[in-house]
Amino acid sequence: MLAGYNYWKGMDKIEYEKTKRQVTEILIRRVEEVIPKISKYIELAILATPLTMERYTGNRDGAAYGWSRNVFFYGSRHMNIQTPIRNLFLASNWTKIGGGVEGVMRSADRAYSLIGKADIHTSSCREYIGICLNAES
Numbered sequence: 001m002l003a004g005y006n007y008w009k010g011m012d013k014i015e016y017e018k019t020k021r022q023v024t025e026i027l028i029r030r031v032e033e034v035i036p037k038i039s040k041y042i043e044l045a046i047l048a049t050p051l052t053m054e055r056y057t058g059n060r061d062g063a064a065y066g067w068s069r070n071v072f073f074y075g076s077r078h079m080n081i082q083t084p085i086r087n088l089f090l091a092s093n094w095t096k097i098g099g100g101v102e103g104v105m106r107s108a109d110r111a112y113s114l115i116g117k118a119d120i121h122t123s124s125c126r127e128y129i130g131i132c133l134n135a136e137s
């Protein structure tokens with residue numbers, strides 16, 4: 001179930017915990033429509049919100065898959081696997097291939113294939129930093 005970061009971020013601790021319990025109840029009731037009385041067998045139910053994702057991963061706004069992959073800005077914010085710094089490569093869901101486990105694995109595979117090859121860093125630091133600055137705007 002998708003949930004907005006700002007919705008959860010705006011709550012105080014009491015409201016946050018209460019809403020988490022309510023959402024947990026709603027989800028369990030939904031499941032019971034398919035599997036009746038399943039709640040009798042649930043020993044532990046934990047609900048994670050975008051704030052939980054943020055706490056565990058450090059990802060801004062709890063983004064689960066890194067940058068949005070929508071067509072409007074695909075590629076414009078994604079960091080290159082190659083960097084201006086020799087022998088520094090990035091593999092992550094924030095890089096050009098990344099996004100989900102499979103994307104991250106492919107970006108790591110690409111980074112691995114670049115290791116040890118001379119002079120493959122991007123053309124200039126200025127160009128690379130420009131990409132990062134654009135990402136912030």
Ligand SMILES: Cc1cc2nc3c(=O)[nH]c(=O)nc-3n(C[C@H](O)[C@H](O)[C@H](O)COP(=O)(O)OP(=O)(O)OC[C@H]3O[C@@H](n4cnc5c(N)ncnc54)[C@H](O)[C@@H]3O)c2cc1C
Pocket residue numbers: 053056057058063064065066091092093094098099100101102104
């Ligand atoms: C709930 C959830 C479900 C998901 N389900 C799927 C799925 O079914 N299929 C799928 O393909 N993808 C799924 N994803 C997405 C996938 O998990 C991520 O895209 C992928 O794990 C990102 O890999 P990463 O290496 O870029 O970052 P991460 O796996 O987030 O690794 C980054 C690591 O860096 C650590 N870190 C952060 N800041 C610092 C710091 N300052 N110093 C030291 N360490 C730091 C973090 O603790 C973390 O361990 C899911 C994500 C979430 C949150």
